[in-house]
Amino acid sequence: MADNGFYNVFKHSLESMKEESVSSLLTTDSDYQNYADQENLAEKRYMDLSLSAEQRTIVNQLLDARDRQNIEYSNLSYLAGIADCIKILKYLNISIEELFIDTKG
Numbered sequence: 001m002a003d004n005g006f007y008n009v010f011k012h013s014l015e016s017m018k019e020e021s022v023s024s025l026l027t028t029d030s031d032y033q034n035y036a037d038q039e040n041l042a043e044k045r046y047m048d049l050s051l052s053a054e055q056r057t058i059v060n061q062l063l064d065a066r067d068r069q070n071i072e073y074s075n076l077s078y079l080a081g082i083a084d085c086i087k088i089l090k091y092l093n094i095s096i097e098e099l100f101i102d103t104k105g
Contacts, residue, residue, distance in 0.1 A: 011079065018078040 026032050051059065089096060 011075065014079055014082070015075050018075065022078075 046059070086096070089099075
């Protein structure tokens with residue numbers, strides 16, 4: 001995007017919206033809950049390992065980098081989903097404004 005400042009503000013706004021939208025899905029999705037339980041178990045096992053300070057630092061750096069990458073992927077996927085939705089609406093000749101018209105009145 002040409003205006004990087006606008007893009008950053010827009011992206012941050014979408015991240016906030018995503019958190020609100022996704023959190024309710026995460027609490028009810030059994031697959032996600034299963035993966036979260038597996039992660040908790042693996043973390044407990046990791047903490048019980050007898051690693052040197054250097055080894056633990058290296059593993060933590062790997063996990064932190066992987067977490068940041070996954071969060072960024074999630075944010076960009078959310079943005080791509082919005083862009084795809086807009087493309088579908090355009091393809092179907094449905095304006096975004098039409099979605100918000102009160103048909104009960």
